Amino acid sequence: MNGSIRRRLTVSLLSTLFVVFAAGMVALHFAVREEFIESFDQALATEARAISTLVTVRADGTVSLAFSDKFLRGFDDDVASDFYQLWDADGGSLARSESLEDKPDLPMKAGSMKKPKYFFLELPDGKRGRGIGVRFEPRPAIKGTKAESRPLTLVVAAHSGRLDEELRELLIETGTWAAALLLAVGLLVPWLLHLGLKPLDRLADEVAAVDASTLDARFATGALPLELTPIATKLNAFMERLEASFERERRVSAAMAHELRTPIAELRTLAESALRWPDTRPPATDADALDIARQMEAIVSRMLALARSESGQLAAARQPANPAEHVRRAWQSLEGAAAARRASAAIEVEPAQVEADPALLHSILVNLIENAIEYGPEGGTIRITGTAQADGYRLLVANAAPDLTPTDTAHLFERFWRKEAARSGGVHMGLGLALVREFARAMGWEVHARLEPPQTLVIALLAPLQAASAGRPDPG
Amino acid sequence: MRVLYVEDSPRLLRSVAAALERTGYAVDTASDGEEGLWMAGCAAYDAVILDIMLPKLDGLTLLRRMREAGNDAHVLLLTARDTVAERVEGLRTGADDYLVKPFALEELLARVEALCRRTYGAKQNPIVVDDLSVDTAQRIVTRAGRPVDLTAREYNLMEYLARRRGEVVTRADIEEHIYNGESPTSNAVDSAVCILRRKLAIDNPAPLIHTRRGLGYVLGPDR
Numbered sequence: 001m002n003g004s005i006r007r008r009l010t011v012s013l014l015s016t017l018f019v020v021f022a023a024g025m026v027a028l029h030f031a032v033r034e035e036f037i038e039s040f041d042q043a044l045a046t047e048a049r050a051i052s053t054l055v056t057v058r059a060d061g062t063v064s065l066a067f068s069d070k071f072l073r074g075f076d077d078d079v080a081s082d083f084y085q086l087w088d089a090d091g092g093s094l095a096r097s098e099s100l101e102d103k104p105d106l107p108m109k110a111g112s113m114k115k116p117k118y119f120f121l122e123l124p125d126g127k128r129g130r131g132i133g134v135r136f137e138p139r140p141a142i143k144g145t146k147a148e149s150r151p152l153t154l155v156v157a158a159h160s161g162r163l164d165e166e167l168r169e170l171l172i173e174t175g176t177w178a179a180a181l182l183l184a185v186g187l188l189v190p191w192l193l194h195l196g197l198k199p200l201d202r203l204a205d206e207v208a209a210v211d212a213s214t215l216d217a218r219f220a221t222g223a224l225p226l227e228l229t230p231i232a233t234k235l236n237a238f239m240e241r242l243e244a245s246f247e248r249e250r251r252v253s254a255a256m257a258h259e260l261r262t263p264i265a266e267l268r269t270l271a272e273s274a275l276r277w278p279d280t281r282p283p284a285t286d287a288d289a290l291d292i293a294r295q296m297e298a299i300v301s302r303m304l305a306l307a308r309s310e311s312g313q314l315a316a317a318r319q320p321a322n323p324a325e326h327v328r329r330a331w332q333s334l335e336g337a338a339a340a341r342r343a344s345a346a347i348e349v350e351p352a353q354v355e356a357d358p359a360l361l362h363s364i365l366v367n368l369i370e371n372a373i374e375y376g377p378e379g380g381t382i383r384i385t386g387t388a389q390a391d392g393y394r395l396l397v398a399n400a401a402p403d404l405t406p407t408d409t410a411h412l413f414e415r416f417w418r419k420e421a422a423r424s425g426g427v428h429m430g431l432g433l434a435l436v437r438e439f440a441r442a443m444g445w446e447v448h449a450r451l452e453p454p455q456t457l458v459i460a461l462l463a464p465l466q467a468a469s470a471g472r473p474d475p476g
Numbered sequence: 477m478r479v480l481y482v483e484d485s486p487r488l489l490r491s492v493a494a495a496l497e498r499t500g501y502a503v504d505t506a507s508d509g510e511e512g513l514w515m516a517g518c519a520a521y522d523a524v525i526l527d528i529m530l531p532k533l534d535g536l537t538l539l540r541r542m543r544e545a546g547n548d549a550h551v552l553l554l555t556a557r558d559t560v561a562e563r564v565e566g567l568r569t570g571a572d573d574y575l576v577k578p579f580a581l582e583e584l585l586a587r588v589e590a591l592c593r594r595t596y597g598a599k600q601n602p603i604v605v606d607d608l609s610v611d612t613a614q615r616i617v618t619r620a621g622r623p624v625d626l627t628a629r630e631y632n633l634m635e636y637l638a639r640r641r642g643e644v645v646t647r648a649d650i651e652e653h654i655y656n657g658e659s660p661t662s663n664a665v666d667s668a669v670c671i672l673r674r675k676l677a678i679d680n681p682a683p684l685i686h687t688r689r690g691l692g693y694v695l696g697p698d699r
Contacts, residue, residue, distance in 0.1 A: 257556065261578055262485050265577035265578035277498050
């Protein structure tokens with residue numbers, strides 16, 4: 001999903017809070033409004049009850065109203081803020097407040113005494129008002145007598161000007177508060193989000209600042225909130241790997257440049273000397289030039305082989321192979337080189353059938369043995385052992401390595417890595433073991449290096465056995 | 477001028493040493509750091525050419541040890557390491573110059589020559605003594621405006637004396653700086669000086685090379 005978290009949170013929080021606040025304020029407004037109207041209605045009900053208690057019925061059925069408009073000032077014609085009218089059961093008007101004067105009747109709407117009817121109305125004087133209508137049975141004029149009575153209808157109404165005014169004020173007040181609260185929410189939400197997302201912003205800034213020159217930078221996890229700590233921890237681990245791989249690449253590029261610079265310098269010096277002193281050109285010049293070309297060719301072809309292997313272009317043609325036979329052939333091809341360094345071999349390789357690409361396996365073995373001859377002490381013994389085990393076929397090439405340290409073994413398979421930074425000439429340029437690793441990988445083999453006491457370098461190859469012949473010797 | 481060249485690539489060692497010798501330097505070579513350090517302590521070299529990535533003892537450590545031992549020979553680092561940081565490190569360790577492989581032979585020779593010039597505090601070329609002029613770049617000697625015909629060894633002797641003009645130069649100094657590897661016979665230096673004197677006197681008989689009995693020779697105008 002695209003877009004910013006901050007924007008999405010702001011929009012969703014603001015819209016939700018706006019709706020909730022607005023609904024709350026509307027509900028509050030109506031609750032308070034009801035309260036106001038109810039208290040107005042109570043006053044009306046009190047007046048209606050007061051008037052109804054003063055209405056009596058005589059034994060002959062006539063109704064009398066012992067009430068004067070002077071009792072309640074509002075009913076008087078000079079104030080005329082309150083009104084009442086009384087009707088008999090047939091709808092004949094029995095009494096009207098003075099305030100009604102010659103104005104039309106009040107509307108005859110009524111409920112019971114227990115459940116009176118309240119309503120807004122336009123008063124006879126044209127103003128807005130609120131009224132109460134009740135139907136009730138008047139009490140007999142003389143206590144204890146029984147009079148035939150029929151229910152009367154009483155409507156009491158009053159100007160609702162003050163109520164309306166209060167309701168208007170309430171509306172303005174709740175509206176103002178609602179606006180103020182919504183404004184506060186509108187300001188607080190982005191600010192709180194800004195505070196809340198600060199660690200994320202900081203982390204994002206730190207990540208954005210990383211480039212190839214600052215790969216040693218690490219993200220501080222201490223100050224981060226719990227949710228971001230795993231992200232920063234993962235990022236740090238990623239940075240570590242990235243830094244290591246950049247460093248390795250840098251080392252390889254520098255080493256390759258170095259490996260090529262020296263033969264180029266040799267070639268250039270040879271050519272410049274020959275041009276400068278044509279008469280005294282040493283006879284070895286051409287042989288030297290050829291050697292240099294061969295060395296550069298070896299570097300380039302090995303680099304190409306590595307690049308092909310690393311990019312997955314090296315297709316291993318796996319087929320059953322007998323390691324014992326391959327070891328024998330590899331040693332044979334290097335007997336001359338071994339003799340030059342008075343190196344001997346102790347070979348104990350069990351015959352077996354493993355899955356291997358014959359060309360790659362030969363190259364692996366030649367590189368390992370060549371390495372042991374070249375870097376082992378002069379006159380040393382190279383031990384090559386092969387045993388079929390439950391987890392596969394284990395092929396070990398071991399030679400004395402007096403100068404190697406355990407930390408060196410981690411670099412052995414790096415391109416151009418050599419214990420001694422200096423060149424030793426010839427075709428050894430620190431690519432042999434890198435090739436071994438890549439070729440082993442291409443065949444689905446594993447390769448490890450370890451230093452065993454007393455100062456012996458052991459390079460172990462682990463090959464998957466052919467299922468049918470696992471552990472079974474095969475004369476091959 | 478005697479130069480030490482320490483380099484582990486045998487082909488480069490061979491061809492650069494040959495080029496230096498043909499240019500007139502007496503050249504000693506070493507193929508690893510330990511041998512280089514030992515040789516640097518054995519003779520007073522006018523310039524040392526040093527590779528950095530050397531077996532047994534790397535070039536920078538070799539240089540540091542040379543300086544610690546009070547050896548102030550002029551050192552040119554000749555290496556495949558080309559980053560600014562590496563050049564700076566090399567110069568700070570005590571090198572006088574730095575050249576990255578691959579290099580132009582011409583440039584290497586010019587830099588070695590410049591280092592040798594510095595050894596004797598002379599920056600100008602040609603070196604002029606009275607009416608004698610020694611052009612160290614073109615390797616031409618003139619007296620009173622006329623060229624003096626000299627063999628390579630005679631020229632080397634002339635240049636060495638010219639670089640140290642006004643100073644007493646002992647026979648041992650001349651043997652060490654002029655003769656390449658071979659040990660000269662007891663009067664070889666005297667006869668070489670004698671031949672040089674004769675050739676310089678062709679266009680102007682006023683002697684320039686004076687003998688300080690029991691000490692050596694001094695190049696300077698007749699007083």
